[in-house]
Amino acid sequence: MAVNPELQGRVFPPTAPYLVGREKIREFSRAVLSTNPINLDVDAARAAGHADLVAPTTFPVVVQEATLAQLLAEPDAGIDFSRVVHGEQRFTYTRAIVAGDELTATLTVSSVKSLGGHNMVTADSDIVDANGKHVVTAISTLVVRGDED
Amino acid sequence: MVDYSSLTKGDVVAEENFHLTRDNLVRYAGASGDFNPIHYRDDVAVYVGLPGVLAHGMLTMGLAVQPVSNWVGDPARIVDYQVRFTRPVLVDGATGADVTITATVGALEDETKIARIDLTAKFNDETVLGKAQVRVNLA
Numbered sequence: 001m002a003v004n005p006e007l008q009g010r011v012f013p014p015t016a017p018y019l020v021g022r023e024k025i026r027e028f029s030r031a032v033l034s035t036n037p038i039n040l041d042v043d044a045a046r047a048a049g050h051a052d053l054v055a056p057t058t059f060p061v062v063v064q065e066a067t068l069a070q071l072l073a074e075p076d077a078g079i080d081f082s083r084v085v086h087g088e089q090r091f092t093y094t095r096a097i098v099a100g101d102e103l104t105a106t107l108t109v110s111s112v113k114s115l116g117g118h119n120m121v122t123a124d125s126d127i128v129d130a131n132g133k134h135v136v137t138a139i140s141t142l143v144v145r146g147d148e149d
Numbered sequence: 150m151v152d153y154s155s156l157t158k159g160d161v162v163a164e165e166n167f168h169l170t171r172d173n174l175v176r177y178a179g180a181s182g183d184f185n186p187i188h189y190r191d192d193v194a195v196y197v198g199l200p201g202v203l204a205h206g207m208l209t210m211g212l213a214v215q216p217v218s219n220w221v222g223d224p225a226r227i228v229d230y231q232v233r234f235t236r237p238v239l240v241d242g243a244t245g246a247d248v249t250i251t252a253t254v255g256a257l258e259d260e261t262k263i264a265r266i267d268l269t270a271k272f273n274d275e276t277v278l279g280k281a282q283v284r285v286n287l288a
Binding site for chain 2: 027028030031032033034035036038039048050054056057058061062065082085086087088089090091092093095096139
């Protein structure tokens with residue numbers, strides 16, 4: 001089954017707000033082997049001018065998960081999860097994520113391409129704070145392997 | 150704080166080896182919510198045609214930027230980070246895996262004082278990330 005080319009341009013409903021907890025930032029920081037005190041120590045984060053712990057650069061993947069679940073569950077998407085490989089990932093920040101942020105993500109399928117029997121789907125998750133201000137965009141390119149493999 | 154004016158294209162700003170074990174993969178699965186069993190079950194990995202259990206690409210991406218985070222001091226100065234996943238990191242149940250990160254100044258944007266730091270991530274002498282670029286605001 002091929003990926004539906006009409007997915008390109010589709011915008012999904014915003015996800016439920018995600019409250020960024022201080023201990024979640026610590027847990028994620030340890031998981032990515034961070035030793036940076038600004039990820040782990042509230043005093044160090046405040047001394048650097050932040051309201052609370054700063055999340056590691058790749059933390060938005062936790063928030064993005066809900067948007068990718070929307071995409072994979074879309075009935076007409078034609079994306080067979082067992083054939084999906086993560087091809088590329090990018091995070092583009094307006095400001096860092098800090099503990100206490102309430103984040104909402106909106107997914108847009110920015111591109112669907114066919115390449116050598118595979119499909120490449122690029123999904124942009126725009127993540128905003130409780131005031132609706134942009135925080136970060138997480139961009140994932142998923143490679144959906146063709147049937148002949 | 151890193152002094153922007155002290156940087157030259159090609160400077161190696163950080164280099165670090167990360168030793169990964171299966172424990173790290175389980176920890177990352179829990180922290181990230183990515184419970185794909187190819188990252189902790191040999192039988193499932195082999196069943197889907199892989200040579201063995203792999204590290205999450207996002208774990209490799211997440212650790213690869215840590216030397217840059219430590220070099221710049223404040224992780225909030227990292228304004229953009231992208232990678233391509235080009236090869237898997239196989240994590241042996243007994244011996245684990247070593248991933249070595251080298252961070253080099255790739256480009257300097259004088260108007261904004263943003264430095265582009267290029268990462269090389271090596272496992273078994275082969276690169277596992279492509280176009281791994283971190284943009285750091287040093288203004």
